[in-house]
Amino acid sequence: xxxxxxxxxxxxxxxxxxxxxxxxxxxxxxxxxxxxxxxxxxxxxxxxxxxxxxxxxxxxxxxxxxxxxxxxxxxxxxxxxxxxxxxxxxxxxxxxxxxxxxxxxxxxxxxxxxxxxxxxxxxxxxxxxxxxxxxxxxxxxxxxxxxxxxxxxxxxxxxxxxxxxxxxxxxxxxxxxxxxxxxxxxxxxxxxxxxxxx
Amino acid sequence: xxxxxxxxxxxxxxxxxxxxxxxxxxxxxxxxxxxxxxxxxxxxxxxxxxxxxxxxxxxxxxxxxxxxxxxxxxxxxxxxxxxxxxxxxxxxxxxxxxxxxxxxxxxxxxxxxxxxxxxxxxxxxxxxxxxxxxxxxxxxxxxxxxxxxxxxxxxxxxxxxxxxxxxxxxxxxxxxxxxxxxxxxxxxxxxxxxxxxxxxxxxxxxxxxxxxxxxxxxxxxxxxxxxxxxxxxxxxxxxxxxxxxxxxxxxxxxxxxxxxxxxxxxxxxxxxxxxxxxxxxxxxxxxxxxxxxxxxxxxxxxxxxx
Numbered sequence: 374x375x376x377x378x379x380x381x382x383x384x385x386x387x388x389x390x391x392x393x394x395x396x397x398x399x400x401x402x403x404x405x406x407x408x409x410x411x412x413x414x415x416x417x418x419x420x421x422x423x424x425x426x427x428x429x430x431x432x433x434x435x436x437x438x439x440x441x442x443x444x445x446x447x448x449x450x451x452x453x454x455x456x457x458x459x460x461x462x463x464x465x466x467x468x469x470x471x472x473x474x475x476x477x478x479x480x481x482x483x484x485x486x487x488x489x490x491x492x493x494x495x496x497x498x499x500x501x502x503x504x505x506x507x508x509x510x511x512x513x514x515x516x517x518x519x520x521x522x523x524x525x526x527x528x529x530x531x532x533x534x535x536x537x538x539x540x541x542x543x544x545x546x547x548x549x550x551x552x553x554x555x556x557x558x559x560x561x562x563x564x565x566x567x568x569x570x571x
Numbered sequence: 572x573x574x575x576x577x578x579x580x581x582x583x584x585x586x587x588x589x590x591x592x593x594x595x596x597x598x599x600x601x602x603x604x605x606x607x608x609x610x611x612x613x614x615x616x617x618x619x620x621x622x623x624x625x626x627x628x629x630x631x632x633x634x635x636x637x638x639x640x641x642x643x644x645x646x647x648x649x650x651x652x653x654x655x656x657x658x659x660x661x662x663x664x665x666x667x668x669x670x671x672x673x674x675x676x677x678x679x680x681x682x683x684x685x686x687x688x689x690x691x692x693x694x695x696x697x698x699x700x701x702x703x704x705x706x707x708x709x710x711x712x713x714x715x716x717x718x719x720x721x722x723x724x725x726x727x728x729x730x731x732x733x734x735x736x737x738x739x740x741x742x743x744x745x746x747x748x749x750x751x752x753x754x755x756x757x758x759x760x761x762x763x764x765x766x767x768x769x770x771x772x773x774x775x776x777x778x779x780x781x782x783x784x785x786x787x788x789x790x791x792x793x794x795x796x797x798x799x800x801x802x803x804x805x806x807x808x809x810x811x812x813x814x815x816x817x818x819x820x821x822x823x824x825x826x827x828x829x830x831x832x833x834x835x836x837x838x839x840x841x842x843x844x845x846x847x848x849x850x851x852x853x854x855x856x857x858x859x860x861x862x863x864x865x866x867x868x869x870x871x872x873x874x875x876x877x
Contacts, residue, residue, distance in 0.1 A: 385719040388796045411803040415796035422795045535791040535822075542781050544790070544820040552822075554791035556721060 375400035379416070380408040380435060387412040388419045395423060405438045413438060422551055424530065462499035464565035465491070466558075467507040472571065484510070487571075488517045492524070500561050503550065504534040507571070512546040521549045532557060579619040579754060580683075582690055590687040594619035597633045597678020601714055601832050602731050605645045609652025609677060610735040615757070615833035616679040617660050621742035622755040622836055624691040625683035627660050632667025635676035649677050660739055691745075691753045693768045700751055700866040701845035702776065705741040705852060706835025707859045708761055709789025709826050710734055711799045716792040726788055733786075734833045740855045741836045748848045749841035756834030759805050762827045762874065764837060766809040769872050778827075778864035778876045780819045785826050793822040793829075801830040816877045827876070835859075839866060 375394050379387035387407050394403065403425070405416050413436040417427045425440035471480030472487055488510070491498060501524070503511050510517055511533045525531050531550030538544045538552065562568050580594035596616040600608045613630070620627045632653060636646050657664055662681065713730045716722040722730075738755060745753065754764050761783070769776055792798075805828040815824055840848050845862055852860040 384800045385715050385797050389719050409800065411798070411800035414803060415798055417796070418794065418798075419796035535794055536787045539785075539787060539790045544823065545818050552791065552794045554788070554795070556723075 374402040374404055377403065377405045379412060380406055382407075382412065384411055384415055388415050391416055391419055401442045403440045405440070406432075406435050407438065408435050410436065412436075424551060461497050461566040462564065463494060463497050463567045463569065464500040464502065464561055465498070466502050466504065466562075466568060466570045467510065468503075468505045469571060470506045470509045481516075484571075485516050489520050498524075498529060499565060500530050500532060501550075502532045502534070502553070502558055502561065504537050504558070508533050508537045508541065508543060508547070511549050512543050513548050514546075515548075518548055525549055532561070534558070579622045579693075580625070580681075582623065582685065582687075584687045588686055590685050590690065592620055592623055592625040592683040592685050592690075593680065595633070595678065595680040597635075597676050598832075599674055599676055601734070602717075602727075604731070605648035606652040607731050607735060609649035609654075610656045611652075611731070611833055612649075612677050613653040613656035613660075613679055614735050614737050616681050617656065617662070618738045618755040618757070618833060618836075620681050620683040621738040622691070622753050623685065624689055624742065624746065624750075624753065625685035627657075627662040627681050627683040629665045629682045630657050630662050631665060631680045632669070633676075633678045633680060634667065634669035635672035635674065636669060637673055637675060638671050641675065645675075653677070653679060656735065656737065659737055689746075691750060693752055693754045693764075694772065695751045696768055696772045696774045696776070696839050696866045697751045697841070698774060698866055698868045699842040700839040701842055701862055702765075702778070702864040702866070703838040703840060703845065703849060703852070703860060704756070704761070704784060704835055704863045705738065705838070705857050705860045706733060706736070706756070706831075707784035707786050708756070708829055708831065708834070709786035709793075710831050710834065711760075711802060711829040712789040712792050712797060712826065713786055714832070715797045715799050716788075719797055721792070721797065722788070730786060736833075738836050741838070741852060741857060741860070744848065744851045744855055744857075745836070745838055745840075747851065748844045750838055750848075751841065752839040754837050756831045756837055758801060758830045759809075760802060760828040760830050761834075761837070762813055762876075763805040763809055765874060766812050768837070768839070769812065769874055771872070773871055775867040775870045775872065776864055776874045777867055778874065779862075780823055780827075780876050782861050783823075783827065783863045784859045784861045785823075789826050789829070790822050793825045798825050799830055802828045805830065812872065813874045813876065816875070819876050824876070 420440035532553035
């Protein structure tokens with residue numbers, strides 16, 4: 374477990390320290406000590422935005438934020454468990470809720486079918502990112518919501534564009550994936566071996 | 572004006588048709604560029620005069636400068652920025668005072684004029700009034716992301732210009748309408764400053780969260796925990812007055828509490844004139860201006876965010 378002492382630091386320093394620690398080591402569990410409630414809430418949010426489940430303990434005047442990686446253990450154990458597959462990282466950028474142009478009804482059906490069939494990629498499928506109209510696939514009422522939730526539970530990291538959710542006023546309705554930003558998307562694209570854009 | 576309730580500036584009546592309006596504000600740098608820091612500091616100081624319906628006339632610089640460690644050229648750029656903002660406001664720099672200090676600080680004292688009968692304060696919300704906000708929220712969160720070196724240059728520039736934009740146009744447009752109360756949004760955030768208007772008014776306010784203009788990127792940064800400590804303090808201080816409906820996402824709540832530097836004006840206008848003032852603001856170039864809520868008879872001195 375990675376331990377970080379961020380006492381005596383003003384925001385955003387505790388978040389930055391936590392971020393740096395995650396980037397260096399990608400630990401499955403992380404523990405951050407802070408001495409004020411703003412830092413505590415910010416660190417908690419940051420860890421949650423990175424797919425950690427957090428708990429909070431009060432220790433005297435200090436706060437102890439403990440994060441356990443919800444998605445990553447599966448993701449991390451994958452290369453060991455299935456070394457013959459998962460040999461490449463495929464990122465799918467989904468900027469629409471329907472596939473192709475022509476008939477919208479057909480496009481919707483195709484998209485549902487596509488997302489369900491995606492599991493055939495196995496562990497090679499590394500990131501699924503929804504932007505623009507694509508975010509509508511990740512909200513309540515979406516036909517593929519159960520499928521996406523299943524992928525997420527199996528360890529796939531799903532990212533949903535926060536700016537887009539806000540634009541469509543759907544922030545409160547997102548039911549799967551992490552709210553993300555352009556920096557994360559660009560970084561993920563750089564790390565991916567293959568990027569598929571829909 | 573007495574000190575019994577918080578107001579944006581002091582007002583002193585000289586004759587029956589002339590009052591002085593005075594204010595002072597200074598702070599440590601909020602952007603890296605000295606010139607724009609100067610402009611923003613001046614826009615921020617002028618804003619208090621605009622919020623009360625006044626016309627700024629003269630200004631004095633207030634400077635704390637680490638002359639041992641910092642090049643004087645930096646100070647010249649800061650003052651040039653302040654001067655350019657004053658020129659835009661048709662106000663004159665008449666003097667100032669500087670001291671040596673370890674930490675750089677800059678701001679101004681502004682003196683303006685106003686007709687004593689036309690002073691706008693935070694009091695006098697009227698039931699049925701509509702609330703108009705003239706600048707988008709989220710600059711505090713974006714500035715935190717800047718400190719974290721996570722904000723792209725284009726966004727930094729956009730938000731810098733937003734903070735440096737004077738509230739002059741909004742104040743001038745406001746003069747043509749039946750405005751009952753006004754304040755400018757700064758360190759307490761939208762909900763903190765609105766709470767000041769509501770406290771002691773006997774009225775309630777209903778806000779429409781989806782109508783409130785925000786800097787889109789601030790949503791992402793708030794979700795990552797890049798929220799200034801002040802936003803949490805603002806929430807803690809005023810949460811007893813405010814109810815959020817379940818549909819209002821936590822990140823939006825944070826943005827509504829986000830401390831702003833040189834934020835927009837929050838205008839309480841007679842119901843029948845809301846659309847008209849809004850289109851006047853927009854046609855004068857304030858495209859982000861939006862109708863964000865309304866004043867109610869009840870619940871007394873509470874704010875409901877839906």
